[in-house]
Amino acid sequence: MAWPRVQLVVTADDFGYCPRRDEGIVEAFLAGTVTSVSLLVNGTAAESAAELARRHSIPTGLHANLSEGRPVGPARHNASSLLSPEGFFLGKMGFREALAAGDVALPQVREELEAQLSRFRELMGRSPTHVDGHQHVHVLPGVCQVFAEALQAFGVRFTRLPVECGVGSCSWLEAPARAFACTVERDARAAMGPFSRHGLRWTDAFVGLSTCGRHMSAHRVLASLARALEDIPAGRALTAELMAHPGYPSVPPAGGCGEGPDAFSCSWERLHELHVLTAPTLRARLAQNGVQLCALDDLDSKRPGEGVP
Numbered sequence: 001m002a003w004p005r006v007q008l009v010v011t012a013d014d015f016g017y018c019p020r021r022d023e024g025i026v027e028a029f030l031a032g033t034v035t036s037v038s039l040l041v042n043g044t045a046a047e048s049a050a051e052l053a054r055r056h057s058i059p060t061g062l063h064a065n066l067s068e069g070r071p072v073g074p075a076r077h078n079a080s081s082l083l084s085p086e087g088f089f090l091g092k093m094g095f096r097e098a099l100a101a102g103d104v105a106l107p108q109v110r111e112e113l114e115a116q117l118s119r120f121r122e123l124m125g126r127s128p129t130h131v132d133g134h135q136h137v138h139v140l141p142g143v144c145q146v147f148a149e150a151l152q153a154f155g156v157r158f159t160r161l162p163v164e165c166g167v168g169s170c171s172w173l174e175a176p177a178r179a180f181a182c183t184v185e186r187d188a189r190a191a192m193g194p195f196s197r198h199g200l201r202w203t204d205a206f207v208g209l210s211t212c213g214r215h216m217s218a219h220r221v222l223a224s225l226a227r228a229l230e231d232i233p234a235g236r237a238l239t240a241e242l243m244a245h246p247g248y249p250s251v252p253p254a255g256g257c258g259e260g261p262d263a264f265s266c267s268w269e270r271l272h273e274l275h276v277l278t279a280p281t282l283r284a285r286l287a288q289n290g291v292q293l294c295a296l297d298d299l300d301s302k303r304p305g306e307g308v309p
Contacts, residue, residue, distance in 0.1 A: 003226070004234030007294040008286065009203065009241045010277070011036040011160075013063055013134070015053070016043030017265055018255025021247030022052060024270070028246050028277040029058050035295050038063035038132055041119040042072050042257045050123040059295045061130035061158075062120045064113055064147070066137045067095040069257020073115025081105040082112060088259055092135045099140055106146050113150040129296050132160035136184045144191035148198035158296060159195060160241060161202040162209060163188045166227045170210040181209040203299070204232050208243025213269030216244070218282040222289065239299050246274035 012025040015037040022045055028034040036059045039049055053060045066082060067089050075082050081104050084090055090098055098104050120128050131151055132138060138147045139162065151159065167173075167181045195202070205228035211220050225240060232238055247270045250261035264270075276282060286293065 003289045003291070004229065005237040006225070006229065006289075006291045007237055007239045007299055008225070008291050009036050009239070009294055009296050009299060010034050010244060011038055011061075011132070011241055011296075012244050012246055013038045013132070014040055014043070014245060014247070014265065015060070015063070016040040016046035016049035017247075017257070018043070018250045018261055019045050019048060020250055021045075021255065021265060021270065022049050024247035024274045026052055026056060026058070028244075028274060029056065031278040031283075032293065033277045033283055034244065034246070035059065035293050036061065036129065038130075039120065039123070039128075040065055040134060040257060041116050041123060042069050044254070044256055044258070046119075046123060053124065059129050059297055060124060061132065061296070062116060062128040062156075063134050064116055064131055064138055065089070065134040065257065066109060066112060066143070067092050067135050068262070069259055071112050071115070072119050073112040075108060075112055080108050082108055089257075095137065096140065099142065104142075106142055109143055110146040110150055113147060114154075117150065117154045117156070127154060128156060130158040130160070131156050136162055136187070139184065139188040139191040141187065141190065144187075145194045148191075148194045148200055151200060152198040157199060157201055158299075159200045159202055160206065160243070161188050161192065161195070162206055162243070164206055164209045164224070164228060165230070166224075167209050172215055173210060177212075184209065203239040203241045205229050205238065205240040206243070207240065211242070212245065212273075213267065214272055216273050216276045218276065218279075218285050221276075221282060222285050225291070239294075244273055244277060246270060246277050248274070 012034045016039045038061045040063045207224040249270045250265040253260050255261035
């Protein structure tokens with residue numbers, strides 16, 4: 001395909017999860033590939049991560065978390081539908097199952113989201129550039145509505161819409177990962193209505209579900225980006241986001257959000273992503289195709305239009 005002019009935001013998730021992950025994320029930012037980070041305000045390294053973001057002037061958003069570790073809002077002091085008897089969030093799939101069963105009180109979701117937005121302001125001294133969701137909780141049915149309401153109330157205008165075209169046909173993904181990616185995409189499409197009604201915007205295209213961990217390579221990122229842009233009219237500069245999870249792997253017991261680091265963060269795949277993002281190959285290939293690496297704030301000021309059509 002002939003590439004249109006593309007502005008690409010590369011967002012590193014899980015900033016604040018542990019110092020080793022954060023060290024790698026900062027390296028990828030200083031290398032010029034990562035252009036934005038999403039901060040877990042309930043991460044054990046949230047305060048030191050916020051200091052790193054200020055020191056290096058890293059554009060920072062909030063990685064809203066309803067599924068891992070301890071809450072930061074009123075739920076931490078009270079019995080809550082968001083928590084297990086031990087006082088932790090219910091987990092990536094546990095939260096989804098409780099939500100589907102009608103066991104999650106959405107007003108408590110709203111309280112926790114507002115508490116995390118307030119905590120972000122305390123840590124960073126400003127509002128987030130964007131808010132997305134840890135393990136994509138922000139696009140789940142019901143949650144997406146209170147998420148959009150909370151962001152509108154706090155004056156946040158930008159979010160992530162994890163709709164990656166063609167992810168269901170990515171044969172290199174293991175069946176469980178492919179099924180989860182398809183579910184995320186379905187939920188994200190349904191969230192577009194509530195997001196739009198509350199003034200939220202997002203990039204024209206998104207990639208990252210098919211390029212996570214061992215599946216990330218310069219070739220695959222370019223191919224996934226090309227596929228995502230295929231059907232979008234190119235009468236102007238198009239915008240895209242690449243979601244990434246780089247860093248030096250966590251070493252227990254350091255890290256996590258109150259329960260220690262999970263297998264995802266301890267995996268060698270975090271280091272693989274870091275190597276791909278810091279090697280010159282990816283940046284060179286993007287530049288050859290006219291892709292401009294951009295901070296999210298730049299997209300917001302340059303293109304005041306709507307989100308994905």
